[in-house]
Amino acid sequence: MKKLLLGGLLTMASASVLAADVCEGYGPQTSRDIDQRDGENKVVFSMAPPSTQMNLCNIHFHKNAEHRAKDFSVPATEGAGFMCGMSQNLTAAELKAPEGKVCGNLKPGDTIEMHWVHTSCDVAPGPGLGSCLSDKCANPDLRVETQVFTLVNDPDALDFNDMDYDGNVVNGYHQPKMIPDTTGEPVEFLGSTTGPSYTEQVCSPLQVSWSVRPSCAKLDINSIAKWCESNEFEEREGHGVRELVTDKRLLSVIN
Secondary structure: OOOOOOOOOOOOOOOOOOOOOOOOOOOOOOOOEOOOOOOOOOOOOOOOOOHHHOEEEEEEEEEEEOOEEOOEOEEOOOOOOEEOHHHHOOOOOOOOOOOOOEOOOEOOOOEEEEEEEEEOOOOOOOOOHHHHOEOOEOOOOEEEEEEEEEEEOOOOOEOHHHHOOOOOEEOOEEOOOOOOOOOOOOEEEEEOOOOOOOOOOOOOOOOEEEEEOOOOEEEEHHHHHHHHHOOOOOOOOOEOOOOOOOOHHHOOOOO
């Protein structure tokens, strides 16, 4: 099976550009402002089960936040997307440059959006969205657990290796060792895959349930640097971000 990236670099089906000002006939799209709960998209599908009742199939991250919320609403200074407000109030120690390159081009003060992708298929975690599917399970429920981080040079900040997979199985399901639970109740909504290849005119056909935590957290940049050096998902740097979807015709209602 061809390897598919959740970030939208490859898809199960080709999204077409229509003459209309937005895609027509597609389900609700992502990314979005999670503080704005209105939506007019008519395509409805069932919300995926809780991630604890699904298999973790992929972990990857995007440089800058793809979604927007009050806590991560500062327009990114490099590329599209948003930065955490806390990134503007870091200490000199937190901003001290670590030794060597970090995940290609990350530095203290940067914002990343981490995606833990879960599937209803009976599969093991691996690289790309292809790891979330199988020949026996080609149309799974998908859920993405999401956390936005500000990177700091501080060993007392969160350690990403505590949130990795490392063969962790709970009640028969592949699971991350931990996902932050102190950054607010996740906002759940129906959406799609993301990534810079999609716009409001070029839509993703895949259906995804999202759980996006509304507050930022500080992450030790040295821990994500170590993870990028070696991980079973073959992730070496951040993916690009999809520009915010704002047209209500492309958004689901957030209940």
